[in-house]
Every structure is written in C-alpha cells, then in structure tokens.
Amino acid sequence: MQGYVLKEADYVEKVMAEDELWSIFSGMFSGRAVHDTSYKYGFFKSILDSIYSTDDNLVLTFDQLFYKFTEIYWNLILKYCLRQKAVTKNGRETALEKILKEAAGKKTGIGDICFESLPTEIKTEICHKVKMKCKENVVGALYGDSGGVLYAFSKRKEYIKLNPQVYAFMTKYKKILEKINYFEWAKFLEKVNDETTTRNLLNNLDTLTLRNDLSIYRRILFEEFEEHRCFYCGKELKRGEIHVDHFIPWSFIKDDNLWNLVLTCSTCNLRKSDKLAPQQYVDRLVERNGLMLERNPDELPFYKENKPREIYYWAKYNGYREIWVPEKEVVG
Ligand SMILES: [Zn+2]
Structure with missing residues (x-):
C-alpha cells in the first residue's frame, strides 16, 4: 500500500x-x-x-x-x-x-x-x-x-x-x-x-529523548504539597537537595508525566535508580495523585486511577522484576 x-x-x-x-x-x-x-x-x-x-x-x-x-x-x-x-x-x-x-x-x-x-x-x-x-x-x-x-x-x-x-x-x-x-x-x-x-x-x-530538566516538575510538586517529605523514606526535604524520581522508571515509560513523578531525598533516588518500588507505594502514588486532581485537574490530563497500577504491572511484565525497598521510614 x-x-x-x-x-x-x-x-x-x-x-x-x-x-x-x-x-x-x-x-x-x-x-x-x-x-x-x-x-x-x-x-x-x-x-x-x-x-x-x-x-x-x-x-x-x-x-x-x-x-x-x-x-x-x-x-x-x-x-x-x-x-x-x-x-x-x-x-x-x-x-x-x-x-x-x-x-x-x-x-x-x-x-x-x-x-x-x-x-x-x-x-x-x-x-x-x-x-x-x-x-x-x-x-x-x-x-x-x-x-x-x-x-x-x-x-x-x-x-x-x-x-x-x-x-x-x-x-x-x-x-x-x-x-x-x-x-x-x-x-x-x-x-x-x-x-x-x-x-x-x-x-x-x-537515550535520544532523555530529559534532564525536571526542575519545573520539582517546583510544581514542592509548591502543591505542604508535606515536604521524601515519597519513599519520609525524610524531610530541604530546598536545594530535592530529587525528582520517575516512580515507574523513565527507561520504561520514556516520558515525563507529572502523575509518575515524586519528590525524594537523594539517597532514595540514587538507590532506587531504574527499579520499581514495592506495590504499597503504587497505592500511595494513586492517593497522592487523587489529591492533586482535587486541587488542580489540569495538571494531570487524561489521568485515571488505574493508570499507575496498569503501567506498574506492564513494567514488571516487561522485565522490571527487581524491587527496591526503601529504608525504614523516618517519622516525625
Ligand atoms: Zn528518601
């Protein structure tokens, strides 16, 4: 044809x-x-x-x-x-x-x-x-x-x-x-x-489409949430030391979607690297995105609650089998 x-x-x-x-x-x-x-x-x-x-x-x-x-x-x-x-x-x-x-x-x-x-x-x-x-x-x-x-x-x-x-x-x-x-x-x-x-x-x-500049997302996430804590370990985050992590690894999604980005401390971000976090963090992400949707739906276009769950499943299916477990959460 x-x-x-x-x-x-x-x-x-x-x-x-x-x-x-x-x-x-x-x-x-x-x-x-x-x-x-x-x-x-x-x-x-x-x-x-x-x-x-x-x-x-x-x-x-x-x-x-x-x-x-x-x-x-x-x-x-x-x-x-x-x-x-x-x-x-x-x-x-x-x-x-x-x-x-x-x-x-x-x-x-x-x-x-x-x-x-x-x-x-x-x-x-x-x-x-x-x-x-x-x-x-x-x-x-x-x-x-x-x-x-x-x-x-x-x-x-x-x-x-x-x-x-x-x-x-x-x-x-x-x-x-x-x-x-x-x-x-x-x-x-x-x-x-x-x-x-x-x-x-x-x-x-x-790596043709590797994005380096996540600072705009960092700002949105930091300003949206009063709780300035690492998504994984709970450590308090201070300006200047905040990392933006692709919850489902970038190497799988190859895109920067706000619903998939979380703020973390440098230790968690570097240790997690290209791996998935345990299943309970998917639930936490869904909950976080729910809050974002309530505050500003425009930031998460075409987002649905089952999206992170589905893509998490597909990432595992596509070979992302190693699960990184964060250190025990810091409370208070
Ligand atoms: Zn952390």
Whole structure:
C-alpha cells in the first residue's frame, strides 16, 4: 500500500490474534519495507514513547508526536552527527537534515545544546517546521507498512488514533518492540554512516529523548504539597537537595508525566535508580495523585486511577522484576 499519498485513513477493523500482530510488526520493521530514510523508526519510537500520554480515545496529536520526533532527530543529526540517508552523488540531504541544520546554524552554538534546553519559542518553531514537512510522508508511510492496522490518521486534523487492539499489544510488549525497532534502525544507520559515528549506537538510540530538566516538575510538586517529605523514606526535604524520581522508571515509560513523578531525598533516588518500588507505594502514588486532581485537574490530563497500577504491572511484565525497598521510614 502506498500509504504516504493518503490524506487520511481509518485503521483496518478486524480481530487479530497475537501471532498475526507479531507478523505485522515483524514485516513493518524488516528490510522488506524499504525506505531510503530512517523516518519510520523515528516515528515509531515517537509513538511508543507517547503511548502513556494518549487521551481517552487513544488519540495522539501531530504536535505531541513531532515534538518527540524533532527531539530524536535533533540528537541523532546534530549531537551524534548521524546521516539519515546514504550519500548520494550530488550529496543531497533529507529535508529534515536541512531544517535542523538550518535552525542550528542560525544561532551559533545551538547545535551543541540538547534539544530540551532550547528556549521554548525556538523549540516550537523548529517542531512546527518539522511537522509541516514530515507529516506529508511519514505518517502515511508507517500506516502503509503496517497494512493499515496501526492507527487511523488525518493530516488535516493532525492526529493519529491508535487501533485499540494494537494499543493493547504495544503496551504489553513495549520493551520488546522498542528493542526490535532499535535493532533495525541501528542496522539502517550503520549502512549509511561510517564507523566513527556509529560507536555506541544502540545505547545512543535508547537515550535520544532523555530529559534532564525536571526542575519545573520539582517546583510544581514542592509548591502543591505542604508535606515536604521524601515519597519513599519520609525524610524531610530541604530546598536545594530535592530529587525528582520517575516512580515507574523513565527507561520504561520514556516520558515525563507529572502523575509518575515524586519528590525524594537523594539517597532514595540514587538507590532506587531504574527499579520499581514495592506495590504499597503504587497505592500511595494513586492517593497522592487523587489529591492533586482535587486541587488542580489540569495538571494531570487524561489521568485515571488505574493508570499507575496498569503501567506498574506492564513494567514488571516487561522485565522490571527487581524491587527496591526503601529504608525504614523516618517519622516525625
Ligand atoms: Zn528518601
């Protein structure tokens, strides 16, 4: 199917067993669905990394997706200097490479900065350009590669709506799908780049959207709650020594959602690292989020009480089996 020419399309409605879904995804990643750029891997990662940020109808807007997409390619192209297309005789670059290099060239030095730390208005401008250019081909191409089962989309209304069956499958096998995508993506990038730029490639792919700046969340959480105590051990928190922890590890969710962020002391944050906390802390998180919802529902869009419980379950299912137990709580 020549998906990229479509302006909009519905997903194919049929009941699919898991083996059929596996075969669809394998075909989607494999070399059989050849494109001369790496966009489909980047777009698939953008969807996978946003999977817990859909609205109640499983809709993701192009603004959401192309924000991730831009961040991914900003780092790939400018930080890791990876080509996204084989060298051609006339040395042509992809449209995306041109947009990002031009943006970086405008202000000297911004190419060295990670995307997240750019000023908001510059980020918005770059994302808009990338969206307008890439939505034309990328969205329909991945749709076509999936045989039309992955999502419905509209280029005019600028959204994709995930097929509920595919959504369930993707949340269940998130980590495995992520790894297959990286593997095929790395194979592609190794083909079109030389050895010096492809060192640490798989690792670099996995941390493309790493967010460093959680200070805005720290402020919200600190100001919302009078009880300034570590979420895990109860130790009193003093300004300047407060860490923000992804309750369900960032490496699984790949997104910063306020409902998943808690304030902790440095010891707990560092010791917990990439592990899960015991089940009773999920209940505590649900309770905390309940309070936040009462005070300011806008801060937790599309949040539901079962979200942390479900994702906690899926994280365990996807291999997060080590449970870190906090030290005995400090009382008083
Ligand atoms: Zn602590």
